[in-house]
Amino acid sequence: MKKQDFYFELPEELIAQHPLKNREESRLMILDKENGEIEHRKFKDIINYLNPGDCLVLNDTRVIPARLFGKRKDTGGKIEFLLLTRLEDDKWEILVKPGKRAKIGTEFVFGDGLLEAKILGINRESGTRIAEFKYDGIFEEILDRLGKMPLPPYIKKELDDKERYQTVYSKNEGSAAAPTAGLHFTHELLEKIEKKGIEIVYITLHVGLGTFRPVKVENIKEHKMHSEYYEVSKKAAETINRIKESGGRIISVGTTTTRTLESVADDNGKVKAQKGWTDIFIYPGYKFKVVDNLITNFHLPESTLIMLVSALTGRKNILNAYNVAVKENYRFFSFGDAMFIK
Template sequence: MNIKDFDYHLPEELIAQKPINPRDNSKLMIVDKRNKLIEHKIFKDIIDYLNPGDVLVRNSTKVIPARLIGKKETGGVLELFLLKRIDLNKWEVLLKPAKKLKLGQKLYIGKLNELVATLLEIKEDGNRIVEFKYNGIFEEILDKLGEMPLPPYIKEKLEEQDRYQTVYAQKGESVAAPTAGLHFTEELLKKIEDKGIEVVDIYLEVGLGTFRPVQTDNILEHKMHSEFFEIPEKSANIINKAKSEGRRIIAVGTTSVRTLESSVDENGKIISQKNNTEIFIYPGYKFKIVDALITNFHLPKSTLLMLVSAFSNKDFMMRTYKNAVENKYRFFSFGDAMFIK
């Protein structure tokens, strides 16, 4: 299977630079994969396509303000991007420009040097390990000094930090948002629950690898990044009961899909666990749990486009994307959504 099979033309002006206000006023494309039909709606119309008894599974991870700007003792400015916590005060990070900080050197962050990062290790992949020194609570200092880690294709400054956060974010250390969830408002979620749809929380900490392009022509040679996930026991029980009763499991976003499909036993039941996943879903994959999917429009040649192509049908999905371009849908993180049923 060749990477070129998942390419499409996207005019730059269709890459959304700002979130829609209110959240649920973005466009919604309804994709009937069985009958190969497309409808054009507004996101808040999603409630008309959800049935009493459905289970809506959402990734309730929290995005941290992972982008920090620091200065060396000599005055040189570097960007430090948090990737993954290793222990209480040690983090794996990206540094830009990376070679400007030597082992043992310090980076001072904040007007009062509230955070001091010391470079401990240079990894083979180019990432760095740093140790932070600070007074107080790290998370509170990070909220004060850090910026939301917007994807590289978003060039405009985000006016409100919480717009790159779902309204139901609870816990975690994601460095990218589960963007399909950005369309939901608290009011819309209440209407959904009032209609008799169960809403359950799972967690997957979204890493920068979600934006990493596939570098191999043969997609089967691509190695997926690893991400931590958690499925609480209560959520697993609700999903398993619904599945046994023939009710639909609807995933909010590809991160929810990857979490669910990574945690199924041989009997088709969801396992409650904390684990890491490197699951790579591409056409030919047989879905075990997910019956319908709410998702945004993904980058050309991306693993996420491969996942939705597997969930639908590759040729039909590429036609769907062409339709979205023709109808001026907004793409990527702050863009519009589709509901594949």
């Protein structure tokens, strides 16, 4: 299967530059995974497509202000860090711009010395660095003071309200990007869903930039995903297994939730409580073990994300739906509209 098999024409003006005032007023495309039929709704109508006895699974990760702007300690040359993954204590995997200024042993300062960092290693394959930070106090508090929200590069303007790049249920800090399918939910909508008899379960996957890294190889099977950290609690696993066994649907909110659930399930579809790292890459031909249905946003052409949703409903159905979305002026990517694959 080739990368270009997942290409579609996307006009730049359809890339959403800001979130809507009301989260649940986003548009919602309903796509039938069996026959490819399409309906057009508002996101708040999602409740009409969820049944008592279903299970809605959400990723409760929280985005950290992961962009840091500083300078080299010796020359004063400007530098930008993007924190990707906490490896241990004060050691992080990071992206650096410009990379040529971040050789092993180079030291940097941020916020007039409030935070310092030293480069310990370089991953030649991914271009990432390992940095160790030094500071007085609590790292998260310093990061909150100095860091900026790591909005995707296609969003040109900073947010007035940083919380709009967080889900309303975000809890566990550690992501370099938001699980954007969840941005459409409000507390009120989640309350209505629970009252209807749908069980809501939270898992955690800290989203790294590997999820969004472009596929550079022509044969998609040769693409390697970046590892991301996840946690699935005993309570979450037991609830999902109980509902699956009783015939309820497991409805995943977002590709990150989907990748987590499929990573922790055995061949019989039984979810295990565990924590660890996953680099699972889901593309057409994959047999889903847990996830029945998916709420997701509209993704980039030729991305691993469009490959994942194609695995659930078929490449032709997805490409047709995306072409309809373009024709109907749906908003794309992080702050864009949503799709429910039923």
